Each structure stands twice: as structure tokens, then as C-alpha cells.
Amino acid sequence: MSESGLGGDQEMVRFDLNGSPVEIRVFIDEPLSQVLRRLGESTVRESCAVGLCGCCTALVDGKSVSTCLYWAAMADGTRIETLSGLTSDERVTALQGSIAKHGAAQCGYCTPGMVMTALELFDAGEQSTKEIEAHMNGNLCRCACYPEMRCAIKDALATANKSLET
Amino acid sequence: MTAQKLPRDWTSHAWERAIGNIRYTDDDVPRGMTYAVLVRATIAHGQITSVERDLAREVPGVLGVFTFEDLMTVARDGYHGTGYRDQPMICDGIVRHYGEPVIVVVATNQRIAEYAAGLVSVNYAQLPVVLGDREALANPEALHRDVEPSADFIDLKGLKPLANNPNIYVRSILRTGDFDEVAKSAPHVFEHQFSTASASAAPLETVSSYAVPNRDGSVEMLTQTQMPSYVRVQLARMFGMTESRIRVRHAPLGGGFGFKIYARTEPIVMACALLVGRPVGIKFSMEEQFYLPHRRGTTTTISSAVDEDGKILARRCFIIWNGGAYADVGPRMVKKGGNVAAGPYEIPVVDIESVGVYSNRIPGGAIRGFGIPQIVWAYETHGDMIADSLGIDPVTFRRRNLMKRNAVHHTGTPLGPCDPRLVFERLIEELQSRPLVEPDDPELKAGRGLAIALKAVMGPTTSTVKIMLNPDGSATVHCGTVEMGQGSNIAMAQMVADELNLSLDEVKVVSGDTDSVPWDMGTAGSRSTNHMHKAIAQAAEDLRAQLRSLSAAMDTESQIGDDVDPFKVKGGVIEYLRAGFGPMGATLTGVGAFTPDYIPPDSNGQSERITEFWMCAATSVDVIVDPLTGVVRLDQLLTISDVGKAINPEIVRTQLSGASIMMASISLSEEIKYDEDGQVLNPGLALYRIFGFEDSPNTVYADMVRDEGDEVPRGVGESGTFGVAPAIASAIHDAVGVWMTDLPIKPENVLKAIEEATDE
Ligand code: FES
Numbered sequence: 001m002s003e004s005g006l007g008g009d010q011e012m013v014r015f016d017l018n019g020s021p022v023e024i025r026v027f028i029d030e031p032l033s034q035v036l037r038r039l040g041e042s043t044v045r046e047s048c049a050v051g052l053c054g055c056c057t058a059l060v061d062g063k064s065v066s067t068c069l070y071w072a073a074m075a076d077g078t079r080i081e082t083l084s085g086l087t088s089d090e091r092v093t094a095l096q097g098s099i100a101k102h103g104a105a106q107c108g109y110c111t112p113g114m115v116m117t118a119l120e121l122f123d124a125g126e127q128s129t130k131e132i133e134a135h136m137n138g139n140l141c142r143c144a145c146y147p148e149m150r151c152a153i154k155d156a157l158a159t160a161n162k163s164l165e166t
Numbered sequence: 167m168t169a170q171k172l173p174r175d176w177t178s179h180a181w182e183r184a185i186g187n188i189r190y191t192d193d194d195v196p197r198g199m200t201y202a203v204l205v206r207a208t209i210a211h212g213q214i215t216s217v218e219r220d221l222a223r224e225v226p227g228v229l230g231v232f233t234f235e236d237l238m239t240v241a242r243d244g245y246h247g248t249g250y251r252d253q254p255m256i257c258d259g260i261v262r263h264y265g266e267p268v269i270v271v272v273a274t275n276q277r278i279a280e281y282a283a284g285l286v287s288v289n290y291a292q293l294p295v296v297l298g299d300r301e302a303l304a305n306p307e308a309l310h311r312d313v314e315p316s317a318d319f320i321d322l323k324g325l326k327p328l329a330n331n332p333n334i335y336v337r338s339i340l341r342t343g344d345f346d347e348v349a350k351s352a353p354h355v356f357e358h359q360f361s362t363a364s365a366s367a368a369p370l371e372t373v374s375s376y377a378v379p380n381r382d383g384s385v386e387m388l389t390q391t392q393m394p395s396y397v398r399v400q401l402a403r404m405f406g407m408t409e410s411r412i413r414v415r416h417a418p419l420g421g422g423f424g425f426k427i428y429a430r431t432e433p434i435v436m437a438c439a440l441l442v443g444r445p446v447g448i449k450f451s452m453e454e455q456f457y458l459p460h461r462r463g464t465t466t467t468i469s470s471a472v473d474e475d476g477k478i479l480a481r482r483c484f485i486i487w488n489g490g491a492y493a494d495v496g497p498r499m500v501k502k503g504g505n506v507a508a509g510p511y512e513i514p515v516v517d518i519e520s521v522g523v524y525s526n527r528i529p530g531g532a533i534r535g536f537g538i539p540q541i542v543w544a545y546e547t548h549g550d551m552i553a554d555s556l557g558i559d560p561v562t563f564r565r566r567n568l569m570k571r572n573a574v575h576h577t578g579t580p581l582g583p584c585d586p587r588l589v590f591e592r593l594i595e596e597l598q599s600r601p602l603v604e605p606d607d608p609e610l611k612a613g614r615g616l617a618i619a620l621k622a623v624m625g626p627t628t629s630t631v632k633i634m635l636n637p638d639g640s641a642t643v644h645c646g647t648v649e650m651g652q653g654s655n656i657a658m659a660q661m662v663a664d665e666l667n668l669s670l671d672e673v674k675v676v677s678g679d680t681d682s683v684p685w686d687m688g689t690a691g692s693r694s695t696n697h698m699h700k701a702i703a704q705a706a707e708d709l710r711a712q713l714r715s716l717s718a719a720m721d722t723e724s725q726i727g728d729d730v731d732p733f734k735v736k737g738g739v740i741e742y743l744r745a746g747f748g749p750m751g752a753t754l755t756g757v758g759a760f761t762p763d764y765i766p767p768d769s770n771g772q773s774e775r776i777t778e779f780w781m782c783a784a785t786s787v788d789v790i791v792d793p794l795t796g797v798v799r800l801d802q803l804l805t806i807s808d809v810g811k812a813i814n815p816e817i818v819r820t821q822l823s824g825a826s827i828m829m830a831s832i833s834l835s836e837e838i839k840y841d842e843d844g845q846v847l848n849p850g851l852a853l854y855r856i857f858g859f860e861d862s863p864n865t866v867y868a869d870m871v872r873d874e875g876d877e878v879p880r881g882v883g884e885s886g887t888f889g890v891a892p893a894i895a896s897a898i899h900d901a902v903g904v905w906m907t908d909l910p911i912k913p914e915n916v917l918k919a920i921e922e923a924t925d926e
């Protein structure tokens with residue numbers, strides 16, 4: 001660490017956050033999760049910090065990413081979306097409604113990350129329970145809302161597929 | 167945010183969380199925060215001989231590098247603990263467990279503090295390390311000297327360090343007769359031994375606390391706690407301040423599970439804030455969080471004398487609770503666990519000894535169930551092993567022995583409306599329509615097991631509530647129950663709405679601030695909803711009385727007497743308020759307080775009133791075992807619980823289900839590992855694996871039963887955990903014919919047991 005430990009080298013990065021351009025100075029070893037929280041993105045949460053729990057999930061160029069493992073410096077030039085930027089996305093609101101209906105959130109700490117990871121399933125068409133579990137396995141929930149979340153996702157996907165057909 | 171209006175029913179709990187509308191503690195860190203980072207002990211037992219901190223102090227941005235003595239310059243008492251004041255804010259010179267904080271570094275930001283912490287070096291003179299349950303019991307050396315019992319709780323009065331073995335901090339006895347006498351003439355006597363490992367609650371929202379000193383000397387604390395009122399009492403005592411000068415705030419918790427109770431990091435940040443005169447916070451990583459109290463490990467020896475039909479004639483239990491370096495909740499857990507160690511069974515003679523011992527492990531705390539799951543693990547597996555030996559099926563065995571409706575428990579306290587048979591029969595009924603799965607692969611073996619358990623609520627403690635009746639008749643409730651995922655804010659609003667005849671939209675719950683919310687002992691031990699329910703009823707009664715006297719100013723026809731509920735009179739409330747205060751009305755405040763009656767047990771552990779209420783739950787598990795690998799998968803997990811009146815049945819079901827899966831994870835996968843020097847080998851989620859989607863049972867079902875006419879809510883958060891581990895063990899036996907007696911049930915141990923059984 002240089003400068004007597006004051007935090008090491010910094011770099012300026014620019015990215016698009018939920019549709020608005022952002023320019024921010026980051027430490028070169030700073031994870032994107034921490035930078036997003038500095039920017040006030042409270043639905044991005046750091047828990048395990050080693051890529052295992054999914055609480056910090058955001059979309060980088062449309063792909064779900066564990067932002068605790070993603071260097072902020074590498075986000076230069078990307079398009080980043082968090083839950084707070086997707087309020088009018090129909091897939092998101094469908095999932096949220098379904099989570100409410102199934103009671104699939106207890107403490108709720110993991111829930112935004114779950115929604116962000118589940119989004120990708122909408123492009124995959126009909127999914128079996130096993131496929132949903134496999135896709136979601138990187139999102140942990142200590143309150144263990146797994147059965148409710150499984151149903152909530154399944155329901156939301158089924159509704160979305162039905163509306164595609166009609 | 168979203169334009170959609172929030173629904174106001176039970177679904178709004180999950181909805182608010184799904185849209186990210188909940189702000190947690192770390193989302194609103196007070197301005198100007200500086201950060202404390204802890205330097206932790208790299209040994210498990212020893213004396214600090216020297217500390218080298220000059221390098222750290224020189225780092226620009228460092229505000230202080232503090233030892234225990236430094237913190238003591240602003241504290242009046244540097245120790246806390248609910249049974250014994252044995253826990254120093256940070257290490258007091260003797261390290262008693264690996265990872266114990268020894269030095270605090272405060273800096274203008276976390277990065278600097280972390281960097282500087284790495285420059286501190288501490289030297290130790292090592293002392294012998296004691297880790298195992300039996301070693302700790304036999305240890306002639308006291309880990310603590312001159313520890314004062316604290317008088318915080320009425321049920322912990324009279325604690326004394328035990329003279330004959332100074333390493334035992336509490337010994338609890340429950341005795342209704344002479345076991346040996348019965349065993350002498352009994353047709354069968356069985357004895358088994360069971361163990362449980364330490365486990366961590368690991369809430370995904372990792373612990374944080376933030377202290378802000380004000381210019382007038384008062385302090386504001388924002389912290390993740392299940393016990394804001396108690397935290398304030400402890401801080402006031404430790405820092406010699408009046409409670410009015412300490413404000414404890416909290417946000418909804420991202421998981422509590424009994425982990426965020428009592429004083430934890432709060433005294434440290436408070437001391438640092440007073441020392442540097444600036445806001446100081448601590449934010450733990452997941453890894454660091456593993457150095458906070460664990461679910462304690464246990465060794466239980468249990469013996470039963472039974473007749474030819476499997477009727478239990480007498481039972482003896484000896485339980486060692488490995489409490490780690492500090493007693494923490496230990497004294498209470500040892501007593502409460504001991505009280506119910508014979509199970510929900512009619513047994514004429516029980517003889518239970520439950521002891522809490524110090525060791526050089528991380529302190530033992532509580533996780534969901536407060537020690538009861540460890541106890542149930544022993545007596546339910548023991549019961550099934552007996553039934554197996556006698557050739558009786560587990561259902562018949564339980565039917566022969568379960569306590570009956572209106573029974574009196576071994577402690578001498580009646581079960582009240584809690585009926586174990588009702589719970590058990592509901593489970594059996596549910597199982598009838600659910601045949602055991604047939605694995606697709608013929609190599610795999612399926613099996614089914616079940617278990618039932620009883621628990622008393624947390625000892626006698628108080629809940630108070632304040633209901634402000636607004637001029638328009640709506641209500642604002644000040645209630646100290648902590649929202650941590652159980653849906654308490656909605657439940658409290660519903661209980662008030664029911665009493666005051668309002669819609670849910672007309673009730674607002676205010677919590678999270680000791681400046682405005684009156685005392686509640688804490689949201690733990692399944693106590694809060696029940697106690698608040700009673701306090702709310704009292705506050706509503708208080709309001710009714712006030713409204714009746716306000717109506718005295720009206721004409722005789724409109725006046726109401728004691729026989730009329732003012733909340734049931736259409737448009738009445740507003741009129742009474744106007745009659746009393748003029749056309750704009752005014753606020754009326756009703757208060758309620760509830761403390762259960764309690765009779766301390768005699769020297770044999772007997773009391774007619776040892777608990778306010780009992781909880782009973784039964785669990786059944788279907789497993790699929792791979793005999794070639796020992797891997798156990800869960801196919802089905804059922805929970806039936808007697809929770810009294812469920813305020814929100816849907817939320818109660820998710821609580822029961824979540825608790826049961828969490829306990830399945832602890833039973834099959836979770837173990838804090840120590841090496842022989844006491845070093846913790848697997849802090850954090852990388853090496854300590856908790857259940858995910860794919861580990862969860864294929865089918866999870868939870869439901870409630872209650873005695874007819876029982877209109878009082880009882881505990882919910884814990885009961886789903888009670889019987890999970892023994893039900894799994896019993897299911898494994900059903901599948902592959904081996905008994906597992908150590909938790910967690912690891913594949914290698916299942917495999918070994920299968921191989922040994924085949925060799926025989
Ligand atoms: S915090 Fe990023 S995956 Fe856990």
C-alpha cells in the first residue's frame with residue numbers, strides 16, 4: 001500500500017448507473033459493491049464478500065454479477081443496473097408481486113440479490129424447479145425462504161410465458 | 167421508487183423487502199463516521215506480555231490505538247454479561263479465546279484502520295488450552311477469577327461460582343425421584359451419549375454498531391440489536407451515565423436468530439467515541455462475525471429405565487454445555503435446557519443435571535431455539551434407539567409416553583393450553599397423505615423419521631407499550647419489538663387494530679428508538695409477541711377508561727359506562743375526544759405493561775410457575791441416503807407447531823419453514839472447527855457451508871394447531887427448529903439402519919457407520 005496505507009492507488013472510472021452517467025474515483029483494489037454503496041445503492045449489499053451469497057448482485061452490461069468480486073476499476077465504460085434502477089421493468093415487478101404473494105422474504109436482506117439473479121431466467125423460457133434451483137444456487141438466504149422463493153420465481157415465469165403466448 | 171401502492175396486509179412484509187424499500191442499519195450511517203477495527207488474538211489462551219503500537223499510531227488518519235486500559239479511562243465498569251459480569255469490552259490482559267479482540271484501532275476510514283491494525287504487534291505468554299466438553303468439565307483451573315454474578319434477571323438470582331470445580335459456572339438440577347432405585351428393578355435400562363458441535367448464526371447482514379457522541383455529553387447509538395432497551399441499560403451502567411442520555415436506535419435487522427442479543431460491539435464503539443470525541447463505528451465482515459457467540463456445543467448422557475411395553479419409568483440426563491470463554495447467555499440456557507431435558511413425556515422419575523463450563527472456545531451464545539435443539543437431539547434420538555431395541559415403532563412409542571392434555575410438566579408447572587398429543591396426532595395425520603418417496607436410483611435409500619419437543623418461553627421479563635390515539639381515532643403505537651424478518655411490525659399493527667377496532671391502514675407502529683419507545687426486554691426466546699399482546703390489551707383498556715371519562719362531558723345519552731367498548735361505538739372515539747378537548751380533539755395515550763408471574767424453583771428444580779407458557783412442535787423428515795457416499799439429502803420436511811393464536815398464519819408458516827430448514831443446515835452441514843491449539847479453522851462462508859436452494863428439501867410444509875378457545879399468541883420463531891436433527895437421524899436409521907449420535911451428521915460419519923454395520 002502506498003502513501004503510508006492511505007488506501008493505495010486510485011483511478012477515475014466512468015460508467016452508466018441505472019441510466020445516468022457516473023464518474024467516480026475508486027481504489028484500484030476496491031470492489032464494485034463498495035463503490036455502488038458509496039453511490040447510495042442500498043439494494044446492493046455486501047455479506048460474504050467472497051462471491052458465495054449473491055447479496056451484492058447487480059447487472060453489468062445486462063449480466064448478473066457478484067459485485068463483491070468485481071473490481072470497480074474494471075467497470076469503466078460499462079452499463080450497470082441495480083434493483084433501484086429497474087422499478088418499471090415488468091419482469092421485476094412481476095417477481096416482486098410474486099414474492100409478496102408467496103411470502104418469500106423474511107428479513108429481506110437477500111431479496112434484492114435474489115430478484116437480480118432471477119431476472120436472467122426470463123430469457124430462458126419455461127423452467128423446471130431443478131433448473132430454477134441450479135440457477136439460484138449462488139444466492140443464499142439465512143432465513144431459508146427457499147421453498148417460497150422457488151414458488152415465487154416459478155409463478156412469475158409462468159405468468160410471463162403465458163403473456164408471451166397470448 | 168415504484169408508483170404502486172404498498173399493500174397493507176401480510177403480503178406487504180415481503181413486498182417491502184422485494185422492492186428494496188427497507189433501510190438497514192448500514193444504509194443510514196451517521197455523518198462524520200470514523201471506523202474501529204479490532205486486532206484479534208492469534209492464540210486461544212495466554213497473557214498479553216507486550217503491545218507494540220507506535221507504527222500504527224503514526225499512520226496518517228489514525229485517531230487512536232487502544233488497549234483495554236485505555237477504554238477503561240472512559241468507562242466505569244468494563245465488564246458485561248447477563249449471568250456473570252465476566253466479559254470485558256475487549257481482552258483485559260488474559261486472552262481466553264482465539265480471535266478475541268485485544269486492541270482497537272480507530273481511524274478516519276475503514277481502510278486506514280485495517281492497514282494500521284496490521285502494524286500492531288502483540289506478544290503473549292501462552293497458557294494451556296482447554297477445548298473439549300469433558301476436558302473443560304474436568305479442568306481444575308478456573309478460566310475466570312472473582313467474577314461477580316449480575317442481578318439482571320430474576321431467574322438468574324443466586325448464581326454463585328461453584329467452589330468444588332471453579333470452571334463450572336452454573337449447575338442446574340431437576341429431580342423428582344431416585345433414578346437408580348427405579349432402574350434396579352426395571353426390565354430394561356438404556357444409556358446413550360450424544361454430542362453437538364458449535365455453529366454460527368451467520369445472519370447475512372453482518373453486525374455493525376455506530377456511536378455518536380454529542381457535545382452535551384450524551385451519546386446516540388445506532389446498532390443492530392434484538393434488545394435495544396437492554397443495550398441502553400448496560401451502556402448506562404458501564405459508562406456511568408443516566409439512561410436518558412443514551413439513545414439507542416436500530417433499523418429492521420437483516421437476520422437476528424438470537425445472535426444480536428445483549429451487549430456485543432456497542433460498549434467498544436461507545437468507549438472509542440468518548441475517547442476520540444467523534445462518531446465511531448464498527449462493521450464486521452462475515453468472517454469476523456464468526457468470533458461472536460456461537461450455538462454452544464454439548465455432550466449429553468441420557469439413560470432411561472423402561473418397561474416391556476416401552477413405557478418410560480425413569481430418565482436421567484447429564485448435560486455439559488461448552489460455554490467457551492465467557493458465560494454470556496449460558497446460565498439461563500443451562501437451566502432452561504436442563505428443565506426440559508426429559509422431553510414432553512410422562513415420566514414418574516426424572517433426574518437431570520445440567521452444567522455450564524468455561525473453555526477456550528469462542529463464547530457460547532444462542533441460535534434459534536436457545537439450546538433446546540441440542541437437548542431434543544439427545545432425548546428424541548435416545549427414544550428412537552430404545553423403541554428400535556424393543557421392536558416398537560416410533561409412533562407407538564411416543565403415543566405410549568407423551569404427556570396428556572392438561573398435564574403437569576416435570577418442573578411442576580402445568581402445560582396450560584399446550585397439548586403435545588394434539589401436535590403429534592396432527593403430524594401423523596399429515597403424514598398419512600404423504601407416502602415416502604421411492605428414489606429413482608435403486609442404490610439410494612429413503613427413510614422417514616419424526617420428533618417432538620417442548621420448550622418454555624424465556625424467563626420472566628417485561629414488555630411495555632404506548633398507544634397514542636390520534637384526534638381522528640387512528641393510532642400510533644410505540645412498541646419495542648424488533649423487526650428482524652418475523653413480520654412483527656405487521657403483527658403488532660394487527661393486534662392493535664383488533665383491540666381498537668381499526669383497519670390496518672389506520673395503525674402505525676413506531677419502533678427502533680429508545681428515546682420514544684418504552685421498555686421491551688427484547689425480541690428473543692419467542693417472548694415478544696405474547697408479552698406485547700398482553701401489554702397491548704392493557705393499553706387498550708387504559709384508553710377505554712379514558713374515553714369513558716371523556717364521554718362524561720357529553721349529554722347523558724352519549725355517555726358510556728363500563729359495559730360499553732368505546733371503540734365499538736360508531737364514530738364514538740372522535741366524539742369523546744372532542745367532548746374532552748374541543749373541536750380538534752387531542753391525543754390520548756394509553757400504556758400497558760406485562761410481566762409474567764414467576765415462582766423460583768426449589769433445590770430440586772420444582773416450581774408451580776416456572777414459565778409463562780409452553781411451546782410444542784413436531785417435525786418429520788424424509789431423507790434419501792446414498793450408502794456409497796454417506797450423503798444425506800432431504801426430500802420432505804414437515805413441521806407442526808402449537809403457536810397459540812397465529813396473528814398472521816401465512817407469515818407464521820414461513821417462519822416455521824425457514825426455522826426448520828436453517829436447523830437442517832446446522833444438523834447436516836455446519837460445524838465451527840478448531841485445531842488443537844484452539845484456532846478457529848473456518849470462519850466465514852467459504853469454509854463453513856450453509857444450505858442453499860439445492861440443499862433445501864423438495865417439499866417443505868408447516869402448519870399450526872391449537873387448543874380450542876386458545877386466543878393468545880405464543881412463540882413462533884424457534885419452534886420450527888426443535889426436532890429437526892433427531893428426525894433426520896431417525897430417518898437415516900430408517901433408510902440405512904445406522905444410528906448417528908454426533909451433530910452435524912457428516913457424510914463421512916454416515917459412511918463409516920454403514921461400513922461398520924456391514925462388517926459386523
Ligand atoms: S457479498 Fe458478494 S456474493 Fe456475497
Ligand code: FES
Pocket residue numbers: 104105106107108109110111140141142143144145370420421651
Ligand atoms: S430473507 Fe433473510 S436472508 Fe433471505
